Amino acid sequence: MTATLIAIVGAESTGKSTLAQDLTLHLSQATGLRCTLVPEYLREWCEVQQRTPRIAEQAGIAAEQTARIEAAAQTHDLVICDTSALMTAIYSQYLFSDASLLAEALAFHRRCALTLLTALDLPWVADGLQRDGAHVRRPIDTAIRAALLNGGLNWSVVAGSGMARLEAALNAITPLLKHQRQARQGLFTRLNARQDALPEWRWACENCDVPECEHQAFKR
Numbered sequence: 001m002t003a004t005l006i007a008i009v010g011a012e013s014t015g016k017s018t019l020a021q022d023l024t025l026h027l028s029q030a031t032g033l034r035c036t037l038v039p040e041y042l043r044e045w046c047e048v049q050q051r052t053p054r055i056a057e058q059a060g061i062a063a064e065q066t067a068r069i070e071a072a073a074q075t076h077d078l079v080i081c082d083t084s085a086l087m088t089a090i091y092s093q094y095l096f097s098d099a100s101l102l103a104e105a106l107a108f109h110r111r112c113a114l115t116l117l118t119a120l121d122l123p124w125v126a127d128g129l130q131r132d133g134a135h136v137r138r139p140i141d142t143a144i145r146a147a148l149l150n151g152g153l154n155w156s157v158v159a160g161s162g163m164a165r166l167e168a169a170l171n172a173i174t175p176l177l178k179h180q181r182q183a184r185q186g187l188f189t190r191l192n193a194r195q196d197a198l199p200e201w202r203w204a205c206e207n208c209d210v211p212e213c214e215h216q217a218f219k220r
Contacts, residue, residue, distance in 0.1 A: 003073035006173065007081040007109060008158075009144055010118030011137035013125050015165060016040075019118060019158065020082035022166045023173070031177060033077040040082050041065045055096040062088040062101050066108055084108060090143050094136075106151040114176055116169055117144060119159035 006023070008016045017040065024037040041064050046052060053061055062085035072079045085108055089101035109115055120141055124134035148155050156172035158165060 003076050004078045004176070005069065005073065005081060005112040006079070006114045006116065006176075007084040007086070007112045008116045008118065009083050009086055009155075011120060011140040011144070013122065013127065013134075013137065014118035014120060015122050016118050017082050019116070019165060019169055020080050023169055024080045026166065026170070027078060027080075027173070027177075031078070034075070035078040035080065036072050036076045037080045037082060038065075038069045038072050040087075041068060042088065055092065055098060058088055058092040058096070058098070059101060062092075062105060069108075081112070084112075086144070086147065090140060090147060094140060094143060102147060106147065106153065109148070109151065109153050114172060115148065115153060115155040116158050116172060117141075117148070117155050118165075119157050121159050122161060 008020050008023075010016050020037050020039070024035055027033065028035040042053070042061055045061055045064075065083070065088065066085050069079060069081050069084070084105065085101065086105040089099075089105040092098045092101050120137050124137065158168045158172070160168050
């Protein structure tokens with residue numbers, strides 16, 4: 001069976017990496033699936049190069065992020081992606097006025113079972129070379145939403161802090177995993193038994209200020 005891909009995208013300092021780690025640990029324990037996390041390649045790239053990428057390097061970074069996700073999907077049931085090539089494409093558009101990476105990045109998201117968009121409700125925190133400042137978060141968030149909408153893609157907004165943020169993500173993921181019950185008989189016994197582990201579903205984007213987001217979520 002093809003691996004289920006869950007992509008986490010969002011502006012800088014919105015808790016993507018923390019959420020990805022928490023989801024991977026929680027879902028591994030709660031479902032029994034072979035679950036793995038593919039971290040953000042850009043972070044590794046910046047640490048090695050000790051600088052941020054130039055325009056000509058953006059495509060290679062995006063391609064490597066996707067390639068690592070593809071490799072993980074070969075040996076796992078569930079892949080949590082922190083992040084995807086879409087973020088490289090969005091920043092390439094924002095910083096260099098280059099939209100050439102968007103089409104391929106959106107094509108990858110069409111293969112994802114779910115895209116989670118982290119909300120701007122966490123305080124901005126500096127993180128070395130990778131972050132430009134709190135003022136960048138709103139235009140990047142707007143650009144992500146526009147790209148997803150224009151691409152006709154599904155997404156769910158994840159908001160809240162601490163455990164509330166994890167539960168918001170689980171609210172979006174739970175029906176997705178339950179939907180796959182027929183393909184994986186018996187793997188979700190603990191999922192149903194532990195109501196505290198995976199809370200009952202509700203719209204994860206119920207507090208979102210963009211109505212189109214809710215209309216797009218889980219639309220197939």
